[in-house]
Amino acid sequence: MPKQKTHKGMKKRFRVTASGKIKHRSAYRGHKLSHKNGKRKRHLRADNVVTGTEAKTIIEALAPGM
Template sequence: MPKQKTHKGIKKRFKVTATGKAKHRKAFRGHILGKKTSKRKSDLRQDGVLVGAEAKLIQAALRPSS
């Protein structure tokens, strides 16, 4: 049987914390920043967090289960 593999796209975008939450970088911070307000840009600097069922889906994709 071939081995189960980690989902590489999810591995690049998410990190699971010790408490089981999934951290990710927020969107809309890459370019065209001149028209965005300072408040909006500073809010986008913080990592986004997924909790609950969504975080469990991320954990399952990162864990190669046999």
């Protein structure tokens, strides 16, 4: 049976913490930042945590490399 491969797109976007949580960068931080106020940009700086079934799907896609 062939080996399961790591999903390279998810590998670039998500990180698994030591406790098993999934971290990712906030959306809306790439460009067009001039019209967003400082408070909004400051809050978008922090990494977000994925929970629930989405987290399980991501972990399965990243599993071979872990």
